[in-house]
Amino acid sequence: MGSLPTTSPNFVEANSGMKNGDMRTSFHRQDSEATLHLRTEQTNRRFWDEDENNWEIRLTRNIxxxxxxxxxxxxxxxxxxxxxxxxxxxxxxxxxxxxxxxxxxxxxxxxxxxxxxxxxxxxxxxxxxxxxxxxxxxxxxxxxxxxxxxxxxxxxxxxxxxxxxxxxxxxxxxxxx
Structure with a gap:
């Protein structure tokens, strides 16, 4: 996890490499607050697959x-x-x-x-x-x-x-x- 460039208009950028599953996202906004949930749902996960399951997440540095x-x-x-x-x-x-x-x-x-x-x-x-x-x-x-x-x-x-x-x-x- 790291930061986006200050000029980025995005709140978050995320990439995932999941061998046995997908990244699931949900976003909710209420007034001036927002909540972003990132999670995985995996099937048939084996411990030796861990190196092949990764996320790269970059967040805004502006708020x-x-x-x-x-x-x-x-x-x-x-x-x-x-x-x-x-x-x-x-x-x-x-x-x-x-x-x-x-x-x-x-x-x-x-x-x-x-x-x-x-x-x-x-x-x-x-x-x-x-x-x-x-x-x-x-x-x-x-x-x-x-x-x-x-x-x-x-x-x-x-x-x-x-x-x-x-x-x-x-x-x-x-x-x-």
Whole structure:
């Protein structure tokens, strides 16, 4: 997932390569808010087909976005760095996930809940963060020179005054964060 060029008139552009299924879309608009749902319906899925089932999604960078990701099994690369994501919710069963947080969205609130996963989150330089992590049986690594531990949180010294900041909570049962 990434961003469209600023000159694009589109809200979203998506391509899928599904060996055993199709991408299904639905779009609803009410007043100034719109909701886009993308999902797959697969038949006869085999685990060795996963590399042949992929999506490429690019979203507008011109309006604030709320993103909700639900993934059973897979590999996901979310490049939100150029998007105005104000909320991110991820519910993950298993897989490998890379998330590059927004660089200039104001305040972004994010929650990642994973059962068995490897999760890599990058907070761009110049963006402050407040991190809370519950890792159960997971390995965890954070740059404590940038996000020193204070109580239950890892927090940037300038978090309260930062123009761009991320409030991130991760709950990962088994894996690496």
């Amino acid at each position: 604030p976005l709320t993103i909700d990701v639900k993934s059973a099994v897979g590999n996901l690369d979310l490049d939100l760095s150029e998007l105005k994501v104000t909320e991110l919710q991820m519910e993950i069963d298993a897989g490998n996930y890379i998330v590059n947080m927004p660089s200039s969205a104001g305040t972004t609130r994010a929650y990642i809940n994973a059962d068995i996963a490897n999760i890599e989150v990058t907070i761009p330089e110049g963006v402050a963060a407040k991190l809370k992590v519950d890792t159960d049986l997971s390995a965890f690594e954070v740059d404590e020179s940038r996000f020193p531990k204070k109580g239950d949180y890892y927090i940037s010294p300038d978090f309260e005054s930062a123009e761009n900041r991320v409030e991130l909570e991760i709950d990962c049962d088994i894996g690496r964060v």
